Amino acid sequence: MVANQSSLTALVTGATGFVGSHLISRLVSIGWQVHIIIRPNSKLQLLESVRDRITIHTHDGTTEDLFRIMESAKPTVVFHLASIFLAQHTPEDIAPMLQSNITFATQLVEAMVAQKIYYLINTGTSWQHYENKEYSPVCLYAATKQAFEAIIQFYIETTPLQVITLKLFDTYGQNDPRQKLFALLEKTANQKELLAMSPGEQLIELVYIDDVIDAYILALERLLSGKVQGHEKYQVSTGSPIKLKEIVEVYEQETGTNLPIQWGGRPYRPREVMVPWNQGKLLPGWKTKISIREGIRKVKGSVKPAS
Numbered sequence: 001m002v003a004n005q006s007s008l009t010a011l012v013t014g015a016t017g018f019v020g021s022h023l024i025s026r027l028v029s030i031g032w033q034v035h036i037i038i039r040p041n042s043k044l045q046l047l048e049s050v051r052d053r054i055t056i057h058t059h060d061g062t063t064e065d066l067f068r069i070m071e072s073a074k075p076t077v078v079f080h081l082a083s084i085f086l087a088q089h090t091p092e093d094i095a096p097m098l099q100s101n102i103t104f105a106t107q108l109v110e111a112m113v114a115q116k117i118y119y120l121i122n123t124g125t126s127w128q129h130y131e132n133k134e135y136s137p138v139c140l141y142a143a144t145k146q147a148f149e150a151i152i153q154f155y156i157e158t159t160p161l162q163v164i165t166l167k168l169f170d171t172y173g174q175n176d177p178r179q180k181l182f183a184l185l186e187k188t189a190n191q192k193e194l195l196a197m198s199p200g201e202q203l204i205e206l207v208y209i210d211d212v213i214d215a216y217i218l219a220l221e222r223l224l225s226g227k228v229q230g231h232e233k234y235q236v237s238t239g240s241p242i243k244l245k246e247i248v249e250v251y252e253q254e255t256g257t258n259l260p261i262q263w264g265g266r267p268y269r270p271r272e273v274m275v276p277w278n279q280g281k282l283l284p285g286w287k288t289k290i291s292i293r294e295g296i297r298k299v300k301g302s303v304k305p306a307s
């Protein structure tokens with residue numbers, strides 16, 4: 001592990017989100033100087049415990065402002081996690097999603113290379129690989145992730161930029177504000193109202209947040225060691241996907257509940273991922289440490305029930 005590298009600086013986007021806030025805590029704990037880029041309306045609740053130990057830059061949306069931020073932070077490495085995630089979009093979502101997932105991301109890399117900053121850790125999604133294909137986006141969000149990878153290729157070919165893209169699957173853990181599976185189950189347990197779910201036969205890759213953050217730190221070490229040539233891409237997965245129904249069973253066992261779930265009470269989503277992508281490579285030296293049962297033990301009672 002990288003220990004106490006206090007002269008090294010990381011610049012992080014998406015820091016106010018679930019994964020980003022956990023990454024910031026880890027980077028601060030191992031002695032990195034951390035700068036983050038936020039939007040004027042970003043909420044900082046998830047960063048409360050580290051707020052006085054990080055430098056916050058508010059981006060006005062322009063390329064020039066990102067140049068200013070990059071020049072001021074002068075990071076050793078940039079972690080890019082900012083994104084708008086939407087499983088399904090409406091026409092109104094297109095402009096903000098492309099702004100966040102493509103324009104902002106490209107401005108970021110342009111500003112990096114202008115300042116001769118050549119280490120980037122980018123974040124992709126397993127949803128770029130529907131039905132295990134080399135490229136098949138589950139939804140428009142996944143297509144924007146792929147589009148940014150295509151843009152990175154330009155910078156790889158024209159500058160010394162070195163990139164690792166970590167492709168995430170489902171993540172879970174403490175301090176998760178997102179209204180995801182465990183928040184929904186917690187609410188169902190509290191309110192004892194019938195919960196209509198899909199038939200539940202889809203296999204899911206759920207990776208505990210500490211394991212996900214280990215992957216970012218290992219990617220950082222790999223970049224710093226000079227082993228990366230061009231653009232390396234890795235999947236951050238357990239390798240042992242579990243059916244949704246079975247995850248709920250483990251949750252019930254660990255919380256001593258019997259949830260009123262109506263399996264099949266709602267249809268699968270369009271392009272539901274029934275079998276997660278498994279054709280990618282794992283980051284050398286990384287594997288998950290926390291089983292789903294251990295992870296549920298850690299999160300139970302700590303997630304905010306879905307509203």
Ligand SMILES: NC(=O)c1ccc[n+]([C@@H]2O[C@H](COP(=O)([O-])OP(=O)(O)OC[C@H]3O[C@@H](n4cnc5c(N)ncnc54)[C@H](OP(=O)(O)O)[C@@H]3O)[C@@H](O)[C@H]2O)c1
Nearest residue numbers: 014015016017018019042081082083100125168169170171
């Ligand atoms: N968590 C998962 O299960 C999962 C799975 C696959 C891939 N991923 C990827 O992993 C990354 C982190 O996911 P997450 O779940 O932590 O996301 P999240 O909780 O939804 O947070 C998204 C972050 O992106 C920031 N952001 C969005 N648009 C921005 C913009 N234009 N400028 C600056 N910041 C912007 C948000 O800032 P505000 O505070 O201003 O909203 C927030 O900090 C994302 O790239 C996501 O696509 C996550």
